Amino acid sequence: xxxxxxxxxxxxxxxxxxxxxxxxxxxxxxxxxxxxxxxxxxxxxxxxxxxxxxxxxxxxxxxxxxxxxxxxxxxxxxxxxxxxxxxxxxxxxxxxxxxxxxxxxxxxxxxxxxxxxxxxxxxxxxxxxxxxxxxxxxxxxxxxxxxxxxxxxxxxxxxxxxxxxxxxxxxxxxxxxxxxxxxxxxxxxxxxxxxxxxxxxxxxxxxxxxxxxxxxxxxxxxxxxxxxxxxxxxxxxxxxxxxxxxxxxxxxxxxxxxxxxxxxxxxxxxxxxxxxxxxxxxxxxxxxxxxxxxxxxxxxxxxxxx
RNA sequence: GCUGGGAUAGCGAAGUGGUCAAACGCAUUAGACUGUAAAUCUAACGGCUUACGCCUUCGUAGGUUCGAGUCCUACUCCCAGCA
Numbered sequence: 001x002x003x004x005x006x007x008x009x010x011x012x013x014x015x016x017x018x019x020x021x022x023x024x025x026x027x028x029x030x031x032x033x034x035x036x037x038x039x040x041x042x043x044x045x046x047x048x049x050x051x052x053x054x055x056x057x058x059x060x061x062x063x064x065x066x067x068x069x070x071x072x073x074x075x076x077x078x079x080x081x082x083x084x085x086x087x088x089x090x091x092x093x094x095x096x097x098x099x100x101x102x103x104x105x106x107x108x109x110x111x112x113x114x115x116x117x118x119x120x121x122x123x124x125x126x127x128x129x130x131x132x133x134x135x136x137x138x139x140x141x142x143x144x145x146x147x148x149x150x151x152x153x154x155x156x157x158x159x160x161x162x163x164x165x166x167x168x169x170x171x172x173x174x175x176x177x178x179x180x181x182x183x184x185x186x187x188x189x190x191x192x193x194x195x196x197x198x199x200x201x202x203x204x205x206x207x208x209x210x211x212x213x214x215x216x217x218x219x220x221x222x223x224x225x226x227x228x229x230x231x232x233x234x235x236x237x238x239x240x241x242x243x244x245x246x247x248x249x250x251x252x253x254x255x256x257x258x259x260x261x262x263x264x265x266x267x268x269x270x271x272x273x274x275x276x277x278x279x280x281x282x283x284x285x286x287x288x289x290x291x292x293x294x295x296x297x298x299x300x301x302x303x304x305x306x
Numbered sequence: 307g308c309u310g311g312g313a314u315a316g317c318g319a320a321g322u323g324g325u326c327a328a329a330c331g332c333a334u335u336a337g338a339c340u341g342u343a344a345a346u347c348u349a350a351c352g353g354c355u356u357a358c359g360c361c362u363u364c365g366u367a368g369g370u371u372c373g374a375g376u377c378c379u380a381c382u383c384c385c386a387g388c389a
Contacts, residue, residue: 038344073341103343112340160347177340235344274344
């Protein structure tokens, strides 16, 4: 039997991945599976660049599947994505992964497995920490706990609290990191845009958001009781705007124009940096094919599907 | 016109005689990252470069000093107050 084939369109934010994905989906009767860690949330629309009109009559998956405030992780995404892929193949559709959350795409392409080996866990007299407890600790304390657990994670970045917390959790539960080659083949295409154009698109996008009512969107999330801490974790624009709105509420007298412009600038720069991080991520995978335009992407896809 | 304050790397901003190519923040660039990933972390960032090496910098031009971003003089520009 011929190997099943999947197309993935990746790239930095604001690079036009969705348009490419939609165009390809139309051509090959595909359906889109979004690989975007923020578009999974309902009501996070403007700031996630969730433009559902762009899809036309192309079917999409894994967008608007959670409520704000819920937690959603890579493995949540991976499980669902795998189910959808099986379903699409059974209906003879081409799965098209589109998104900028590199880790999600990688987990699917490389076939991440979660195997818990209980016997590895140390005896119960060692105190086990919960995520919330760990989050309250300083880096020094985390490092100490981590060392005590004797993790075998040699590449662990000890300055990175998130990574240290995960290493502790892994050691406590006996999780082992494993991969299993998936039974499908993936062509990964990255949108390759000159840096200045990418930055210009990001800046323009931010301007548009505010015209489209981004402030109202975030204000309503806050009004409806979404935890500001959750918004902070969501990051980038939601973090920056929520912070700004909360501060301006306290000072009353409406929004300070200068502070508003400063906030917007901060937002743009934060997204530039994010795009850079995404590029760094994608560059580490040599199998990714970088395309400067949709035409060359189409050519690659044609070759791949042959 | 007078008086006071100021001019520092792409921007903001420290630095008041030596250890200053110059803190720090921002921007920018590169990198790491398997259950928070739009998160989190690391590094570079005047030039040449393998460099703890050399060269050129702190408005401009001179001066004092063994030594000046730091002191003196003149000039240019900016800001504030007074006329």
